[in-house]
Amino acid sequence: MTDYLRLADVSKRFGQKTALDNVSLAVGEPSILGLVGKNGSGKTTLLRHIVGLYLPTSGACTTFGRATAELGARELARIGMLHQHDTLIGWMKAEQLLNYVASFYRVWDRELERQLVAMLEIVPSERVLTMSPGNRQKLALVIATCHHPSLLLLDEPLSDLDPIVRRDVVETLLDRFRSDEMAIVISSHLLDDVERIADRIVCLDKGRVVADAPLDDLKERYEEWTVTSPSGTLPAHFAEPYVVAQESDRTRARLTVKDPALHRATFSATYDGEVEQHPLNLEQLFRVLTGATTTRRAEESLV
Amino acid sequence: MLIVVDHNSGVPVFRQIIEQVRFHVASGLLMPGDELPSTRGLSQELGVNPMTVSKAYSLLEQNGLVERRPGLPLVVRSRTADAVEGERLTHLRVALEPARRVARQLGISPTEAASAFRALLEATSPTEDDK
Numbered sequence: 537m538t539d540y541l542r543l544a545d546v547s548k549r550f551g552q553k554t555a556l557d558n559v560s561l562a563v564g565e566p567s568i569l570g571l572v573g574k575n576g577s578g579k580t581t582l583l584r585h586i587v588g589l590y591l592p593t594s595g596a597c598t599t600f601g602r603a604t605a606e607l608g609a610r611e612l613a614r615i616g617m618l619h620q621h622d623t624l625i626g627w628m629k630a631e632q633l634l635n636y637v638a639s640f641y642r643v644w645d646r647e648l649e650r651q652l653v654a655m656l657e658i659v660p661s662e663r664v665l666t667m668s669p670g671n672r673q674k675l676a677l678v679i680a681t682c683h684h685p686s687l688l689l690l691d692e693p694l695s696d697l698d699p700i701v702r703r704d705v706v707e708t709l710l711d712r713f714r715s716d717e718m719a720i721v722i723s724s725h726l727l728d729d730v731e732r733i734a735d736r737i738v739c740l741d742k743g744r745v746v747a748d749a750p751l752d753d754l755k756e757r758y759e760e761w762t763v764t765s766p767s768g769t770l771p772a773h774f775a776e777p778y779v780v781a782q783e784s785d786r787t788r789a790r791l792t793v794k795d796p797a798l799h800r801a802t803f804s805a806t807y808d809g810e811v812e813q814h815p816l817n818l819e820q821l822f823r824v825l826t827g828a829t830t831t832r833r834a835e836e837s838l839v
Numbered sequence: 840m841l842i843v844v845d846h847n848s849g850v851p852v853f854r855q856i857i858e859q860v861r862f863h864v865a866s867g868l869l870m871p872g873d874e875l876p877s878t879r880g881l882s883q884e885l886g887v888n889p890m891t892v893s894k895a896y897s898l899l900e901q902n903g904l905v906e907r908r909p910g911l912p913l914v915v916r917s918r919t920a921d922a923v924e925g926e927r928l929t930h931l932r933v934a935l936e937p938a939r940r941v942a943r944q945l946g947i948s949p950t951e952a953a954s955a956f957r958a959l960l961e962a963t964s965p966t967e968d969d970k
Contacts, residue, residue, distance in 0.1 A: 568888055707886055714879055714889055732846045735890045752851040752894070764944050810940050815849030 539564055539601045540687050540719040541586050546595035548581055548743075555581040557743040558595070563719045568709070570734030570751070571723040572818075574826060577740040579723040580620055583691050586721070587615055599687070613641060616685035618676045620692045620723075624664045630675055631660035634682075641683040649682045655704060669696035677705060681712055688712070690722040694729055702726070706733055731818040739825045747825045751818070758816050758824055759796035763789040765809035776803075780824060792816070792824055841868075844885050852887050856895035864904060864915055865926040871917035875905060 540563040548556040556578050563569060571579050584590045585597050588604035597604045600611045625633055630653075638644035653660060656674040664672060673696045680688060690709075694702045706729055713720060713733075724730050730737075737754055739747040747754060758780070763770060768787045778799045781792035789809075793799060796813065804811060816824070841863075844855045863869040875881070878896060882889040896913060899905045905913045918926075935956075942952040 567890075703886075710882070710886065710888065714882065728847050732886065733888055735888050752853060752891075755849060755851045764940075766944065766946070810943055812937075812940060815851075817847045817849040819847075820849070 540599070541721075542596075542598045543582070543585065543592075544596045546585060546592040546597055548578075548585065548590060549593045555743050556585070556592075559740075559743070559745055561738060561745065561748065563721070566713070566717050566719055567736050568713060568720045568722065568734050569736045569738060570730035571721055571738050571740065572725070572727065572730060572822060573723075573740035575725070577826075578743040579740055580691055581743075582740065583617075583689050583721065583723060586687075586689055587612070587617055613683065614686045616680035616683065616688045618673075618680045618690045618693050620695075622672045622676050624672060624676060624679075626665035627663065629661055629663050630658055630667075633664060633675070634660075634678065637679050638682070643683055645682050645684060648684075649678060652678045652681070652708065655708065656701070670698065670701060673697060674701070674705070677708070681708075684716050686716070686718050688718060688720045690720065690724075692724055693722065694724055694726050702729055709733060727818045727822055737818070739822065741826045754821055755815060755817075756797075757795060758821060759793050760814040760816055760820070761789075761791045761793055761796070761803075762812040762814065763791065763807065763809040764812075765789075765807065767808050769808050771807075842881070842885065844887065846887075852885075852891045853895040853898070856881075856885075856892065857898055860895075860899055861904065861926065862930055864918075865923060865930055869915050871915050873915045874912040875915070877912060 542562040543559050546556055546559045547554065559578075559582060561582075571582065573579050581590060585592060585604065586599055588597075588599070588607045591597070591605055599607060600614065602608075602611055625636070628636065634649060634653075638646075638649075652658075656678065658671060658675055658678065662671070664675070667675065673693060677690075677693055680690070688709075694705060697705060709720060709722070710733055712718070722730065722734065731751070734751055737747060737749060737751050738745060749757070763784075765787055770784055770786045770789050772784055772786060774782050774784065774789070774791060776799070778794045779791050780794050783790050800811070800813075822828070842856060842859045844852050846852065848855075860869065860875070869875075875896070876884065878889055878892045882892045885892075896905070896907075900907050900913070903916060904918075906916045907913055938952070938956070941947075942949075947955075
């Protein structure tokens, strides 16, 4: 089994600020991991640790089984990375830059490069400096992928793209994933797109991992219940620990419930009401995981 | 095979695939012996992670709906008439669940609700024939 990456109790401090707080994370098999979290939650810091651009203040960080402080050409050649703020050489034309980057690798797939350049509508003769942020992002993706990396790290690769192009890029990533045995880590605040491709979600909050689970499991771990009680006998506040967010006015309640399958029967035995169960999408899950879902009181109106 | 997935509905995509294959089998769109698309093919068509498709396929196989043959596409297994009948009613019940809830909430009696459903069925059947 290939060990793609492993962080064990990694903490990273910049002066007084703790950017990563005891993060443990391992990717041992091909997977598309969606790294989500609010701005400043530590996503970029985590990604930079994987390639050794940052070294942990404490804890251990290995990539392909090797400590990231000691990564050599062999390991680095198996990694593709797209940085959040591009680091491309501005005065070069797209084609020059591609040739330049290709020269560093033993293997560079010209055919794949040609396909991607055509599909993403990159103009080979355009200078990097005059490109739109979106086009630079697309070029950076081509640069990160044509050496067939086993580990592809993408820091906000979709942020500057319009929705149509985002779809193309997402398709490209899936296509790469189907063709090559690889692990992809993609950080993004565009949760709809992450939801499309990721099979696993890691959610960071204030430098801590607050969730690490297959996306499908995460979706089934929480549910929203709309409860209607014609008798008006619902409590103004549900004290059950599995109710993680709520608003209630006694005849109607909207609850966010953890482990719904475990509690559905008990709930119906306790309260007189019709329960409508709704799954949560990633954006709604994200609110629950990062504590953005507030518990509203009965006096506030239900929308 | 017509499968449509909604990525952001909150229902895991593998469940959506399973449900729709079951529905197509119940409706007869997929017959015993029919082949399912390859994992790769379907994942390409739907634009989803191939792991999602293989998870759906494994569960369909575990449930005895499809059969895996080495090196060949998955095929729909033959089922007894009773099993198919049961499956069709299950789909209808699931679809009627929201209607049941509305009837309860509005205090509509079972007799009234049943006759409303009957009237809908009878009213829409001519248009179905027109197609």
